[in-house]
Amino acid sequence: MFPLPQREPTAPTAPSGSTSSQDMDSGYGDALHGECLRKPDWKQPKLYGVGDPMAMFSSDSSCLSSRGRVIKWFWDSAEEGYRTYHMDEYDEEKNPSGIINLGTSENKLCFDLLSRRLTKSDMLHMEPSLLQYPDWRGHLFLREEVARFLSFYCKSPVPLKPENVVVLNGCASLFSALATVLCEAGEALLIPTPYYGAITQHVYLYGNVRLAYVYLDSKVTGLNTRPFQLTVEKLEMALRGVNSEGVKVKGLILINPQNPLGDIYSPEELQEFLGFAMRHQLHVIMDEVYMLSVFEESLGYRSVLSLERLPDPQRTHVMWATSKDFGMSGLRFGILYTENQHVATAVASLCRYHGLSGLVQYQMAQLLRDHDWISQVYLPENHARLKAAHTYVSEELRALGIPFVSRGAGFFIWVDLRKYLRQGTFEEEVLLWRRFLDNKVLLSFGKAFECKEPGWFRIVFSDKENRLCLGMQRVRQVLEGHSQVVEDASPRHTQDPSAGPCEQATALQAAEVPMTQTYRATED
Amino acid sequence: MVEAPRSLAAERIASTKAPGWHHAGSGQGSAKEPVGCGKARLGIINLGTSENKLCFDLLSRRLTKSDMLHMEPSLLQYPDWRGHLFLREEVARFLSFYCKSPVPLKPENVVVLNGCASLFSALATVLCEAGEALLIPTPYYGAITQHVYLYGNVRLAYVYLDSKVTGLNTRPFQLTVEKLEMALRGVNSEGVKVKGLILINPQNPLGDIYSPEELQEFLGFAMRHQLHVIMDEVYMLSVFEESLGYRSVLSLERLPDPQRTHVMWATSKDFGMSGLRFGILYTENQHVATAVASLCRYHGLSGLVQYQMAQLLRDHDWISQVYLPENHARLKAAHTYVSEELRALGIPFVSRGAGFFIWVDLRKYLRQGTFEEEVLLWRRFLDNKVLLSFGKAFECKEPGWFRIVFSDKENRLCLGMQRVRQVLEGHSQVVEDASPRHTQDPSAGPCEQATALQAAEVPMTQTYRATED
Numbered sequence: 001m002f003p004l005p006q007r008e009p010t011a012p013t014a015p016s017g018s019t020s021s022q023d024m025d026s027g028y029g030d031a032l033h034g035e036c037l038r039k040p041d042w043k044q045p046k047l048y049g050v051g052d053p054m055a056m057f058s059s060d061s062s063c064l065s066s067r068g069r070v071i072k073w074f075w076d077s078a079e080e081g082y083r084t085y086h087m088d089e090y091d092e093e094k095n096p097s098g099i100i101n102l103g104t105s106e107n108k109l110c111f112d113l114l115s116r117r118l119t120k121s122d123m124l125h126m127e128p129s130l131l132q133y134p135d136w137r138g139h140l141f142l143r144e145e146v147a148r149f150l151s152f153y154c155k156s157p158v159p160l161k162p163e164n165v166v167v168l169n170g171c172a173s174l175f176s177a178l179a180t181v182l183c184e185a186g187e188a189l190l191i192p193t194p195y196y197g198a199i200t201q202h203v204y205l206y207g208n209v210r211l212a213y214v215y216l217d218s219k220v221t222g223l224n225t226r227p228f229q230l231t232v233e234k235l236e237m238a239l240r241g242v243n244s245e246g247v248k249v250k251g252l253i254l255i256n257p258q259n260p261l262g263d264i265y266s267p268e269e270l271q272e273f274l275g276f277a278m279r280h281q282l283h284v285i286m287d288e289v290y291m292l293s294v295f296e297e298s299l300g301y302r303s304v305l306s307l308e309r310l311p312d313p314q315r316t317h318v319m320w321a322t323s324k325d326f327g328m329s330g331l332r333f334g335i336l337y338t339e340n341q342h343v344a345t346a347v348a349s350l351c352r353y354h355g356l357s358g359l360v361q362y363q364m365a366q367l368l369r370d371h372d373w374i375s376q377v378y379l380p381e382n383h384a385r386l387k388a389a390h391t392y393v394s395e396e397l398r399a400l401g402i403p404f405v406s407r408g409a410g411f412f413i414w415v416d417l418r419k420y421l422r423q424g425t426f427e428e429e430v431l432l433w434r435r436f437l438d439n440k441v442l443l444s445f446g447k448a449f450e451c452k453e454p455g456w457f458r459i460v461f462s463d464k465e466n467r468l469c470l471g472m473q474r475v476r477q478v479l480e481g482h483s484q485v486v487e488d489a490s491p492r493h494t495q496d497p498s499a500g501p502c503e504q505a506t507a508l509q510a511a512e513v514p515m516t517q518t519y520r521a522t523e524d
Numbered sequence: 525m526v527e528a529p530r531s532l533a534a535e536r537i538a539s540t541k542a543p544g545w546h547h548a549g550s551g552q553g554s555a556k557e558p559v560g561c562g563k564a565r566l567g568i569i570n571l572g573t574s575e576n577k578l579c580f581d582l583l584s585r586r587l588t589k590s591d592m593l594h595m596e597p598s599l600l601q602y603p604d605w606r607g608h609l610f611l612r613e614e615v616a617r618f619l620s621f622y623c624k625s626p627v628p629l630k631p632e633n634v635v636v637l638n639g640c641a642s643l644f645s646a647l648a649t650v651l652c653e654a655g656e657a658l659l660i661p662t663p664y665y666g667a668i669t670q671h672v673y674l675y676g677n678v679r680l681a682y683v684y685l686d687s688k689v690t691g692l693n694t695r696p697f698q699l700t701v702e703k704l705e706m707a708l709r710g711v712n713s714e715g716v717k718v719k720g721l722i723l724i725n726p727q728n729p730l731g732d733i734y735s736p737e738e739l740q741e742f743l744g745f746a747m748r749h750q751l752h753v754i755m756d757e758v759y760m761l762s763v764f765e766e767s768l769g770y771r772s773v774l775s776l777e778r779l780p781d782p783q784r785t786h787v788m789w790a791t792s793k794d795f796g797m798s799g800l801r802f803g804i805l806y807t808e809n810q811h812v813a814t815a816v817a818s819l820c821r822y823h824g825l826s827g828l829v830q831y832q833m834a835q836l837l838r839d840h841d842w843i844s845q846v847y848l849p850e851n852h853a854r855l856k857a858a859h860t861y862v863s864e865e866l867r868a869l870g871i872p873f874v875s876r877g878a879g880f881f882i883w884v885d886l887r888k889y890l891r892q893g894t895f896e897e898e899v900l901l902w903r904r905f906l907d908n909k910v911l912l913s914f915g916k917a918f919e920c921k922e923p924g925w926f927r928i929v930f931s932d933k934e935n936r937l938c939l940g941m942q943r944v945r946q947v948l949e950g951h952s953q954v955v956e957d958a959s960p961r962h963t964q965d966p967s968a969g970p971c972e973q974a975t976a977l978q979a980a981e982v983p984m985t986q987t988y989r990a991t992e993d
Contacts, residue, residue, distance in 0.1 A: 104602065170824060359800065
């Protein structure tokens with residue numbers, strides 16, 4: 001996560017969280033529990049904005065180029081936020097009073113299954129071609145396997161083709177490459193907010209491409225049947241607004257399942273959004289990195305590759321990776337699927353800088369072709385564990401009377417803590433975030449997702465029960481202490497963090513081999 | 525989108541028209557026939573890609589040992605983008621030992637990523653504004669053009685060297701401070717800002733090395749002009765002629781400008797693993813290291829590969845007692861074979877005992893001293909099923925130089941040199957249609973014996989990306 005201390009985007013927005021004087025009692029629909037605070041509104045806020053990644057940039061003189069200084073500044077900004085965490089990471093045995101990380105979106109629930117599969121003997125293999133310069137699109141044997149895998153798991157109407165596949169070392173690299181080959185420096189990609197903030201850097205650091213925000217809000221109205229619902233009308237309005245500011249938009253980024261909302265787009269919605277893009281000749285970058293992490297079957301998730309017909313196949317580019325769905329953010333394996341050979345080739349040309357080890361390519365092919373293991377061992381168990389963890393955290397939230405958004409996909413819950421802010425500002429949001437951190441639990445605050453309403457937080461639940469227990473306990477302590485907060489906001493450490501139900505969970509997990517876990521708490 | 529410069533090398537790589545390149549560049553399961561085994565002797569012999577194919581047996585054995593398959597949670601989770609600390613510590617130890625640094629090198633000065641191509645891209649981006657330039661002596665390996673340009677929009681400013689040996693030039697293509705000074709002045713006068721100097725040591729394509737004295741002079745030049753120095757030492761362990769006395773810049777007692785001296789290395793060449801994608805940056809400048817690390821998110825290495833590389837680099841016993849001696853012996857033998865063939869043909873060449881290639885002077889075989897003729901000769905080789913690299917791809921200013929890579933099995937070298945000889949000997953009686961001179965029996969003679977000896981090997985389809993690296 002990048003807790004970038006960004007100032008407000010270029011257009012002024014309403015000072016408070018809500019956007020109209022409409023009645024808020026209806027809540028957020030079936031996914032949300034609890035009441036929301038009603039705040040009056042004064043003026044119609046902007047529904048779009050153009051990102052300025054360098055808004056808070058300040059440079060120290062060095063021998064770097066100007067863009068080198070910016071690139072370094074992004075690193076330093078993140079470091080500032082996570083130095084605290086990395087120096088005091090929770091460990092059941094070595095550091096029980098360390099910080100519990102509920103901020104990084106990583107699935108830590110299935111290391112046992114993955115470890116077993118990745119250390120099977122079929123994973124250690126050597127042949128000359130794996131050690132030699134590869135086709136930068138990726139070895140053919142892997143691209144064939146990817147095509148087969150996607151055809152099966154995305155339920156494509158016709159078999160997908162290896163020649164439309166490019167493999168590389170992760171979706172961050174793919175964002176970088178796509179932004180560079182689709183946009184001129186300074187142009188923009190449309191993206192609905194809230195979104196996971198690291199995309200800002202992915203398109204900017206090399207590509208110099210900006211994001212143009214389609215601001216969504218939590219209010220459920222006639223138009224908005226769900227909180228933070230994207231509609232074509234909002235896309236149209238945002239595009240018009242961004243164009244009117246002289247910024248050229250080349251594409252639209254859609255994330256499905258969504259991060260941080262944990263929601264999905266229906267096939268009908270997908271067709272509408274793709275239709276919007278086609279009308280304006282925008283490329284669509286479909287990020288489906290959580291496509292196998294839909295643990296609520298009834299949601300009826302559909303990949304864009306499952307649609308019978310795409311409005312504009314030459315401008316529809318799908319990305320996926322093993323990072324989330326297979327709990328391997330550190331393995332670095334991502335793919336692009338597109339029928340547009342110009343785009344595929346241009347991306348492949350850059351893939352020399354995003355290259356994958358031949359050994360990893362081989363292992364990924366082994367993994368992806370093992371449909372038996374995936375469908376009968378891994379996915380059922382993974383979904384069951386995700387569901388249980390999700391249930392646990394959502395019940396804790398309900399018990400606390402905290403509204404939240406989550407529909408059964410992804411690793412996180414989007415939590416409404418607006419009532420805990422003394423004022424509806426992002427400064428207050430950060431203060432609350434620090435109070436959590438002082439109490440040794442790391443969450444992600446909404447501003448990092450460019451949420452326009454202060455007070456929303458993302459809680460990641462894809463971790464072991466004892467850690468969730470401890471983490472939620474610490475969250476509760478801050479929130480309950482908040483009503484009696486004193487000015488010095490002193491940390492409220494529990495003297496015995498393992499008292500009560502968390503102690504049992506911790507003891508049960510003590511049998512596990514304690515590993516030092518190095519989290520890079522990145523917003524992915 | 526800014527177009528990449530269409531150098532001949534870039535056009536060649538992108539082109540699918542030239543039949544040779546369709547084979548070499550195609551990823552479509554290599555319609556190429558397996559080369560050098562009994563079935564299809566008419567496939568193209570690749571003497572163009574700088575890869576060391578001589579030690580697959582040793583590497584295969586080491587990389588499939590059980591200590592290479594290991595799993596722990598941190599390897600599957602988001603890493604520090606500078607690289608796992610355990611690996612950076614191992615890299616620091618490795619470099620300290622094999623570069624013979626005067627003091628132990630530090631892990632905090634190390635950044636790891638997926639290869640030196642990525643490192644060129646990142647360094648160019650963080651050191652230069654778009655449109656600025658990096659000085660580089662020619663001939664150099666042409667892919668660096670793309671590495672600094674595709675993302676970074678940085679250009680190369682050439683310091684042209686020529687083959688003439690004179691009072692100043694004691695060796696062909698010799699770099700001197702005077703030439704650097706003149707080139708810098710000239711480039712500046714054209715309004716182009718130069719931010720750094722790229723030095724490759726050992727050199728590609730020359731197969732030569734800079735002495736420690738020369739290194740100090742060049743680094744001093746850079747310091748005087750406040751230029752960053754990017755030291756590419758990717759062939760540092762591939763010096764098979766011991767008497768050369770190669771010295772890494774990290775072995776120098778004192779650097780003129782440590783804050784602007786950045787060293788790159790990778791396992792691609794020295795450990796024959798171009799496909800593994802593992803490279804490192806060593807610099808004392810924390811601003812540069814941090815900025816590069818920030819971009820390393822896009823050049824990330826799998827945690828599993830990081831673990832394996834640490835295992836490899838820490839195994840000094842295997843490296844020093846098994847791998848390096850055998851590797852050097854094989855490189856030397858292959859080099860000897862090809863250079864003797866060249867001598868027998870009366871062909872001058874430059875090579876001093878480092879790297880995988882010989883820089884060959886074929887100027888007398890050009891009807892005219894032009895790059896068009898050079899390409900025609902290159903095509904005649906390709907039509908006769910042997911792939912070399914032509915000098916223009918290295919920005920050599922004298923037409924007629926070719927690079928021959930010798931780091932491959934003997935039967936292939938034999939066959940390849942035979943095909944080269946056929947073209948050159950046919951050339952003196954060349955007819956206007958330049959028809960290909962396929963030998964009817966390519967395995968006649970000594971190559972046949974070598975081929976039979978190697979027939980026991982499992983024929984692997986080798987997908988060569990004939991990249992100029």
